[in-house]
Amino acid sequence: MSNKEATARIKINRLLEAASWHFFADGNSPANIQLEPGVTIKTADLDELGENFEKSSKGFIDFLLLNEKGFPFIVLEAKAEDKNPLVGKEQARKYSRSQNCRFIILSNGNLHYFWDLERGNPYIITAFPTPTSVIGYQKTVPDPVRLISETVLDDYIVLTQRPSYVTEAAWKNEAERQGFIDVNGLRFLRSYQRKAIYALQSGVKDGKDRFLFEMATGTGKTLTSAAVIKLFLGTGNACRVLFLVDRLELEDQAKKAFRKVLANDYRTVIYKENRDDWRRAEIVVTTVQSLLFNNKYRQLFSPTDFDLVISDEAHRSIGGNARAVFDYFIGYKLGLTATPRDYLKKFDKAKPSTKDQRDLECRLLLDTYRTFGCDDGQPTFRYSLLDGVKDGFLINPTVVDARSEITTQLLSEDGFIVEFKDEQGDDQKGTFKQREFEKRFFSDATNQLFCKTFLEHAYRDPVSGEIGKSIIFAVSQNHAARLAQILNLMADVMFPGKYRSDFAVQVTSQIPDAQQFTINFTNNNLLGCANFLPTYKTSKARVCVTVGMMTTGYDCPDLLNLGLFRPIFSPTDFIQIKGRGTRKHNFIEQLFDKDIEEVIKESQKVSYKLFDFFANCEYFEEEFNYDEVLKLPKPKGRISGDTEGGEGASQSEAYEHLGADIISTIREETIGCEGMKIDRMFYEKFEDTLRENATIVEAVEAGQWDRVIDYVNREVFDKPSEFFTLDKLRKVAAVDRRLGLREILEKIFGLIPRFKSKDELLEEEFSKFVADYKPEEVEAIPALKNYFKAYITSNQVRHIIETKHYTDLATNAVFSTRDFRAVPDQYRTLIPNYIKDYVPLNQFAA
Known part of the structure; x- marks a missing residue:
């Protein structure tokens, strides 16, 4: 047996044991792996295999896996590491037929296929199936x-909900039919x-x-x-x-x-x-x-x-x-x-x-x-x-172009360069300068202008006349809080006595029960209901200000307004946000007073407004024609009072508002500095601090990691009492790579037993790459892995590959010219592109 064959067998043995297959009896569990000497195949069974397969008088099954009764169950055909497992496909098929087995595993220790002879072709797998799982899987014989x-037909689902619906009197009576459908929640396709x-x-x-x-x-x-x-x-x-x-x-x-x-x-x-x-x-x-x-x-x-x-x-x-x-x-x-x-x-x-x-x-x-x-x-x-x-199931938005001079200037000159902290706690660059938005471009005057424009032009509820239910998408959680405050102050002026800071609600991950807020908003009871008409069920809170929580999978059919108070560069996010308002709705369904129904002229939702303050529609659609164009007032000058600090932040724009100025009574509260930092920290104290914090514990148990990370950054880090910092936590952990805050939190709360080493993470990432791209050049997998790891861990290798100065590899100690030549041509570009898209490099830094 060659070294490559022996290595493949060792890896296969480990994979079998990891999947609960036993070479030897273990307590009450009998051995369920039979090795090749115990099972033979008659020469007659091999007659059709051809010259490419074994020519001896007897052929041997590499591994025969047994079911719970000890009968042949799965044939495992093993090949050397440098051979594609599929070369043994027909050989394994013959073996399987001779043993009356439905299932086959083909493996060379690095690449594996599971083959159900009842279903069709071998299917690549990244782990061996367990005996219990295959026993359950065997019960399904595909047809x-x-x-x-x-x-x-259209009643395909209804026949499960109410199988005998067509025989019921309420269905047969056409006048009662719709009520019968509604009461029983029947869903026709x-x-x-x-x-x-x-x-x-x-x-x-x-x-x-x-x-x-x-x-x-x-x-x-x-x-x-x-x-x-x-x-x-x-x-x-x-x-x-x-x-x-x-x-x-x-x-x-x-x-x-x-x-x-x-x-x-x-x-x-x-x-x-x-x-x-x-x-x-x-x-x-x-x-x-x-x-x-x-x-x-x-x-x-x-x-x-x-x-x-x-x-x-x-x-x-x-x-x-x-x-x-x-x-x-x-x-x-x-x-x-x-x-x-x-x-x-x-x-x-x-x-x-x-x-x-x-x-x-x-x-x-x-x-x-x-x-x-x-x-x-x-x-x-x-x-x-x-x-x-076109088919009448959805509605299109009325898109409102509401760009100000500030956002137009930003669009043309700055191009939205992103700066933010990722889960590792490190600075990243992406789409727009979040901090600059909040300091310069989202000054109080600009925010007030946007909110005033939104409220003055928003669709009203067709029954009650109040501002229609709305969602506003902000730049950040801090921005969301400021917008909600401004909207509530304006609502007090527009609707005296109607709202007590419950017109607009911040719905972001840092807000306790934020998810329940979204449900209550849909059910028309967020912070109460029936604020204008006691017989009309609609949410007292009219506006939810969020960042990303309500973008996907959120169903609220009576939404009438969406506000894009930030630029959007993700096609997925844009489509999802726009889709929040497309559902049809009849507002009469929310009315309890039948007498009022007669005076309602139009109760059907026929459109919704999409306020676009940053030309998002133009970004995704060339030469987009807006349904409504608002000419916002030009800034008349600058006023002092911006307390955020930083270049360009000492002054903010002032606007000449036309007509009644509903924002004239707005005041802003100034928040002072945090104070001096104390340069000390103990890891154990940090653990105790987090475990004793009910808010953090609750969010961890709910899996709300965005909320946890945001809370720790705001309420725990950099405080004068202890001065915990991410950098110091990383040093105390003493791991050979850069830990992220989430990973540290998972360790503290027992969700991971230990911090993985750099090489363990590299092995995991490479396994995912193999599962995704399924390299056919099996013999090149070691070279691919070497290239994969070197590109991730070495700045110098990445620079050489990106600049194509391949001659520099001759003197590179990490990855040599010989190593590079061993990588098949198509993977020399594929692997770097894959890593850029899917592998966060920060966690591998020292």
């Missing part, structure tokens, strides 16, 4: 013909939702197992998913489904939606709430982040635990390292996205620019299409906002 031929199912069935007929639905916000992606889930479970092509979401609050939303329509036939659970009995459910919902954390998906699940994996908001939930979670599971895959492929039209794949957010997201969008088997950039099914408006 694509049944799935393809299943009839899906729309024509385009059925077309999405038909497109998927057609894809299965063509042999595909990956699909992508591109559907505009508000078109019922979750209901369409429920129909897909019923299709797979009902036809026996799936035993269990995993539904991945990208935010914590969407877990509960998805669970409730599936229970509402599928509860009579299938059980839905959130994984973290049912860790011990999730296997009893057919539908398991979880966030992709919770699985990605500390590679939990490898510990919690086996690759064969789910037959269908659905990724909600696919463009976000499979981005970066999260794709490793998605690719870990075998079987059918469905992605859902609202981001249209139109944003690919200006993207040059040959010359991608990682500096431009639009180009970066276009690259991710291309990867999304590729991940779901749509290499040509065409989704399996598409239903756009324009389609929804």
Whole structure:
């Protein structure tokens, strides 16, 4: 046996043991691995294998894995490290048939395939499946013909909700029918939702197992998913489904939606709430982040635990390292996205620019299409906002151009260069200068101008006449707080006695119960209701000021105004924010007094206003024609009073407001300095401080890491009493790389047992790369890994590669010319681009 064969066997042995396969009996668990000397294949079984396979009188199975009864279960064909595992495919097929095994694993120790002979082609895996998982997986014998031929009509979901609905008197009586539907919450599929199912069935007929639905916000992606889930479970092509979401609050939303329509036939659970009995459910919902954390998906699940994996908001939930979670599971895959492929039209794949957010997201969008088997950039099914408006299901916005001279100047001269702190606590650059916005361009006068313009031109509620329910998107949490304060002061002037600082509410991660605020806003009881009409149910709070919490998956159909008080450069964010207002609504449904109904002239929501203070629409749409253009007053000069400090911040703009000036009574409170810092810190004291803080403990338990990190930065770091700093915490931890604040917090609260070394993280990142790109040049994997690690850890290597001064590698101690030549040509550019997009380099710094 060669060294490469021996090394492959050692790695395979470890992978088997990690997946709970046993070479020897362990307590009550019998051995379930039989090695090659114990199993032979007759020569007759090898007659058809040809000259490329073994020619001896007897062939041997490398590893035969046994089921719980000791019968042959899985054939594992092992190859040397320098051989592609697929070369043993036909050999393994013959072995499998001779042992009556349905499953095969092909591996060379670095690259592995799982092959279900009942399903089709070998599927790349990053870990071996457990015995329990494959036993459960075996119960599902796929029948694509049944799935393809299943009839899906508009009542496909209703037949699960109320199977005998057509025989009930209230249904038969046409006058009572709509009331019957509403009372029982019956969900009929729309024509385009059925077309999405038909497109998927057609894809299965063509042999595909990956699909992508591109559907505009508000078109019922979750209901369409429920129909897909019923299709797979009902036809026996799936035993269990995993539904991945990208935010914590969407877990509960998805669970409730599936229970509402599928509860009579299938059980839905959130994984973290049912860790011990999730296997009893057919539908398991979880966030992709919770699985990605500390590679939990490898510990919690086996690759064969789910037959269908659905990724909600696919463009976000499979981005970066999260794709490793998605690719870990075998079987059918469905992605859902609202981001249209139109944003690919200006993207040059040959010359991608990682500096431009639009180009970066276009690259991710291309990867999304590729991940779901749509290499040509065409989704399996598409239903756009324009389609929804044309068919009468959605409404278009009235877009208001409300640029001031300040924002116009900023747009043309400064170009929005981002500066912010990432989760590692380090300064980063990206899209716009957040601090400069708050100090210079978002002076009090500018903020007041924006708020005044918004309130004076916002759509009013058609029933009560108050300002329509609105969401405003701010630059930062600090900016959100200032906007909410200004709006509340203005509301007191506009509506005397109606509001007591409850007109506008800050809804950001640093606000306790912020998520509940969003729910209450939807349910029309945020800070109370019926402020204008006692018989009309609408939220007393009229405006939620947020940063990013209410962008995706938030459903509030009676929204009438959206305010973009910041520039947006992400196509995904722009589409999602715009989509918050597209749902139709009849405001009469909220009215309890039938007499008033007669005097309401127009109760249907026919449009919503999108206030664009930063030409966002022009950024995404060439030569955009605004529906409404507001000429904001020019600044008449500068006034003192800006206390933020910094260059250009000592003065702010003053505006000549026309007509009644509703902001004349506004005052600003000045906040003083924090005081001298004390240069001392103890790690143990820091741990105690955090563990004793109820706010931090609550946020950690809820997984609200943005809130935790923001709170620690604001309320714990740099205080005179202790002077805790991130730099000092890093020094005390004594790890060979740069720790991030979140990682330190996870260690303190016992979520990770220890800090991983630099090399451990490098190994993990490279494994994700292999799972994503599945290199066919198996013999080159060691060279790829060497290149991957060197590019991440060495500034000098990165500079040489970026400048293409390859001759400098001859004297480089980390990565030599010989090392570079060993890397196949296509990976010399691919690996750097992958690292730029998906691997945060800060954590590997010393």
